[in-house]
Amino acid sequence: MKFTINRNAFLEELSIVQRAISSKTTIPILTGVKLVLTSEGLHLTGSNADISIESYLPVSTEKANLQIEEEGAIVLQSRFFGEIIRKLPETTFTLEVMSQNQVKITSGPAEFLVKGIDADNYPHLPVVEATNQLKIPINVLKSIISETSFAVSLHESRPILTGVHFVFSNNELLAVATDSHRLSQRIIGVMNSEEDFDIIIPGKSLLELSRSFKENEEMVEISIMENQVLFKTPSMSFYSRLLEGKYPDTNRLIPTSFNTRIEFNVPTFLAAIERASLLSHEGRNNIVKLRIDENEVMIHSNSPEIGNVQEELDYKSVSGNPLEIAFNPDYMKDALKAFGNIEIALNFIEPLRPFTIVPIDSDEQFIQLITPVRTN
Amino acid sequence: MKFTINRNAFLEELSIVQRAISSKTTIPILTGVKLVLTSEGLHLTGSNADISIESYLPVSTEKANLQIEEEGAIVLQSRFFGEIIRKLPETTFTLEVMSQNQVKITSGPAEFLVKGIDADNYPHLPVVEATNQLKIPINVLKSIISETSFAVSLHESRPILTGVHFVFSNNELLAVATDSHRLSQRIIGVMNSEEDFDIIIPGKSLLELSRSFKENEEMVEISIMENQVLFKTPSMSFYSRLLEGKYPDTNRLIPTSFNTRIEFNVPTFLAAIERASLLSHEGRNNIVKLRIDENEVMIHSNSPEIGNVQEELDYKSVSGNPLEIAFNPDYMKDALKAFGNIEIALNFIEPLRPFTIVPIDSDEQFIQLITPVRTN
Structure with missing residues (x-):
């Protein structure tokens, strides 16, 4: 050579x-x-x-x-x-x-x-048969990855949760990740698959994949094999192993009716959460409390050894029952960052039931769910 | 408050x-x-x-x-x-x-x-008497620090060598640092001290000091106390403890007559040293060899397990006896970086005697010394 x-x-x-x-x-x-x-x-x-x-x-x-x-x-x-x-x-x-x-x-x-x-x-790479393929824009795939992969579990105690679940059926691609404390799910319409599929891709593989695309390429072809998935562009073939097992049925976890709803601008709400989490990170319990009254919305965090913080929040609109709810601010930060600079709604049932976060003005099927924390 | x-x-x-x-x-x-x-x-x-x-x-x-x-x-x-x-x-x-x-x-x-x-x-800071003071431009002090402090020892086995030795006498300020394998010495003229002094300041303190100056301030006042030195600007007082003990007599280490001299442009020589050190870093001995002949100057490094590298060097001029000498390329890299983008001369006596590096076109009294390595 x-x-x-x-x-x-x-x-x-x-x-x-x-x-x-x-x-x-x-x-x-x-x-x-x-x-x-x-x-x-x-x-x-x-x-x-x-x-x-x-x-x-x-x-x-x-x-x-x-x-x-x-x-x-x-x-x-x-x-x-x-x-x-x-x-x-x-x-x-x-x-x-x-x-x-x-x-x-x-x-x-x-x-x-x-x-x-x-x-x-050198070991040989798997040979791919040209069936079971799906072609989607790279920027769409990158969005899906950044919107879901942060929510995978980092613990190997339930290995299946370290992956993102991808389901293709009825010309829709659903991606969902959960670590059992929070969940992030994104659905997009896709037109050109030959067969339905249902696979679990390790979250780490997806993050590397997302960073590996070249800027000037537009489409990626996804091929499913026995234990592998191949993402192919003109200049790159990216193979990842698949996780084996059955992913939990996440659909039944997502509530559909609510008693309290509040709308925020993401950057404003995120900055307040970050301030509150300064205190919660110093304490033994990493908890922030949100209190929704008719004419005041307060965020609060207390760490007996260090001090406390409270802030009156600037919100867009509020409706439904008054509520006080406690949650892990890190889950909230991750969720808000995944939305970017938009307006979102938080939908609550009651203090100890999971709540959802969704974009307000969007046809996008993007939903995040956080399980609150019991404080007494 | x-x-x-x-x-x-x-x-x-x-x-x-x-x-x-x-x-x-x-x-x-x-x-x-x-x-x-x-x-x-x-x-x-x-x-x-x-x-x-x-x-x-x-x-x-x-x-x-x-x-x-x-x-x-x-x-x-x-x-x-x-x-x-x-x-x-x-x-x-x-x-x-x-x-x-x-x-x-x-x-x-x-x-x-x-x-x-x-x-x-909170502990009280030392009280400074207004004697034994010296005023110098901040940029001059920062140069002296960057030209000497890299050569201090990082080992506590000889604590005195972890500091830079500052000597003021006859309206000259001398700063010298050595870890016993290499040495860097800088002398500048200073006009306005009230008394002579001889102190050893920890290298780490000097690096922090250098980073702490504000851009809009020009002069720093140095005050010597019993076990402390104070660097004072209008907006900051920086105290450092001094190292106690007697600094070795470094003046006798610096040779004054030479048998071989070669002149380089620093960036060209530095890039070649960095390539050669890739190999030396992989091997058991971190050594690079320089061979000076009448019409060819070669650099070479060999790591039996990995491979070897050689390169014909681009030099400005050479004079004196042919020579082959081996040294630690990391000391050479540090020395070259301290000179910046100028032309320098390397002066050799013989393969196992320390050699010096000095600027060619400069009235600056700046000299660096490296002890070579025995290879057989």
Whole structure:
């Protein structure tokens, strides 16, 4: 294998596949990045136990200026190789595999000789059959991920809850995540799937996926396999394992009738919650109280060792019964951040029943649910 | 005590004194910041075992818009108090000490009640006599610090070497630091001291001092006390303890005659050293080799487990005997960074004798010394 390439174009591809590479793996070859050069272009691959990323740089990519002298393949220790490429003195470099997997990297007056590993020893990625596919815009997928993945459980005691549940049926895609204290659910209309599906994707995989898309690409193709899902764009194939098991029926958790409703502007409400959580974070119980009266809405937090905070809230409208309710302000902060700068409604039944948060002016089917805390 | 003040102007002062406050102290009151309000302005104080910082905001400071309602003093837990002030909703806030050291902080609709500590329990700062003083420009002091403090020892086995040695005599200020493997020395002319002095200031104190100066102030007054040094500007008093003991005689370490000399442009040489150190950092010995021949200068590093790198260097001029010398590239990187973007000369005696690095075109008395490594 021998090629010359623009350093920055190469680094861009490398940094994408490096997302999948961990230095902590117990399989030494997986600390490496696999390079495969064909007459059509350069493939880079990185992988760990959960995700694999393959990036593809076609020979036609102008800014890469890829000059192929000899096809071939090699695996290089990812972190160290990346550091070398980043520090090279010129805008291009040449990489050549010599005898015994020795790799020579030259750029201007600098010449590195490093040890590579035979690419035949690198694990194979799953083969995808072209059925069970769905195509959606990347920005829609990124929204769904940011709207749901924060609500997955971080505890391995119920592994199934560490994933986001994706259900496609009746030309609708539903995504829902819950850690059993709060829940976030988003539904969008999708037109072009060939079959229905029901899968659970690890939350961590989704966050990496979201960061891996290139800015200039628009659509992603989702393919479901036995234990894997593949997200494919022209320049990248992103594989994630799926979580096995049955996701709980979350639909029955979401209440539909309410006794108290209050509307807020998100940034105003969020800033007040953040102030209140300063106190709750210092205390033994991380609790903030919201009190809704006819003509006053107050937020309050108390930490006997430290002090207390109270603030009269600026709201849009309020209706229904007076109410005092206590909740974890961190769940509220996460929920509000997922909505962004819009107006929302909080809908309550009574102090110890879960309450929902929904956008006011939107056709979007986006709902969040928080379970309150018992305070006495 | 009761006052109203601009939030950002207050935060600026608070962030300066917070540099001296550690949450790890064994003296609980030192996790606090002391506020003292007089009819002339607001003093904030933070302190730990090594340094104390007092900042002063006169009532005349326009952007602070300090409204004094009642003079007084209080100590507040620094980190938590700072977080509250940062999150307040309005551009100003009011702070009032109530009974039993309860402190009320109000800003718009938000009201915090937190526990303070009686300011009488806060340790007193040393009293300074107006003798033994020296006045120098802040930018000169900052240069001296950045040119020397990186070379102090980080090991407590020889505590005296964790400080920078400052000697003032004959209207010259000499600053020198060494960790016994490398040394950095800077001399400047100073005109206005009343007495000579010879002190050792902890390197860590100097780094904090350097970061604490405000941009709009020009001169700093240095006062030497028994075990302390005070750096004073109109808005800040920065106290540091001094290291006790006798600093080694570093002057005899610096050679004055040489057999080989090579001149480099700093950024070019630094980039090559950084590439070579990629390999040396991976190996067991962190060593880079420089080989100077009549018509070629090469840098080389080898790590048997990983690979090797070599590069022909771009130099300005070379003279004297051919030479091959090995050194720790991290010391060289630190030294080069202290010079900045200029041209320097390396002066060698022989492979196992310390070599010096000096600026070429400069009247500055700035010299760095590195001890080479034996490789066989």
